[in-house]
Amino acid sequence: MQSAQIPTSAWDIFIGARLSDCRVPVQCKKPKGVNYRHAFHAGNYADVFKHALLVRLARALQRKEKGFVFVDTHAGRGRYDLSRAARGDSREREPEWPGGIGRLWGRGDAPPEVRDYLGLVRAFDRSRGNLAQEPRFYPGSPRIMGLLARPQDRMELWEKQPAECAALRREFSGERRVGVHAADGYGAMRACLPPPERRALVLVDPPFEAPEEWSQVAASLAEAMSRFQSGTYAVWFPLTGRARMGGFADWLGGAGAPSLVAELVVEPQAEGMAGCALAVVNPPWLFAEEARSVLGYLADALARGQGAHGSVREAASR
């Protein structure tokens, strides 16, 4: 990790908060209503952070033999071709993966908690036929969980954007125990909870394009908890200095369940997005310790400026 001498913690940014309504790691210039495409961001530092922690959550739940359902409310297309990451709409873009998975690809010094994630991504990339030195095929959250799922686990994947959802369906065609839903992912709480297994991991990973996203997140988590109090809920969100969080921070503080926030600040001085975070309600046993190991390594490996740091802390309760 780099210096810990950061005057403002990401949690202060989180709580104090005028957070951006956009997860793009530069200043958000998108007009509202433009469809978010994760392909441009696939494999960036935010994906690495989220997916490395997702693997830890899955492994922790799999310490018990009993199966669980993985619900991905904003699933994306399941896999991404990084060689096309800079193309796809009317303008060229700087690909983001070199600052994320690209930074880790050639390193051999990761702790076991990160090696686990890297091993999955490398094996997936090779299995899809990439023989080059740099990564090409990057698994999204549904595919990462699909690689980890045991016969007793199942997945419910929600994706609203029709083309993305069609790709997701193709990705999982023929895979039993995987449901793909072309619908608003916030409806997953009502449709999927409580699960018959009485065990669930729910990932909420919205694009944060619209200011009302925060209140939708809070409302859907409130609904989820009222339907299934003991589920594990993980919410990704951006850390910036300029957005609103709606009622989400309040909701988390008063959730009535143990919660923690893992945060990675890669560029404390950034005008836009300084880093990102994952709030986890009902974190499984040992997750906090493992997340600390992941973040210690990622803060160093993914730093973009002086003072990059990671932390895991309990969410303040009231």
Ligand code: SAM
């Ligand atoms: N979870 C994915 C991963 O880690 O690989 C990335 C998801 S990406 C950040 C967000 C996705 O949510 C996009 O594919 C977008 O089309 C989709 N989306 C946006 N609004 C949605 C909604 N209300 N319900 C479901 N999906 C939505």
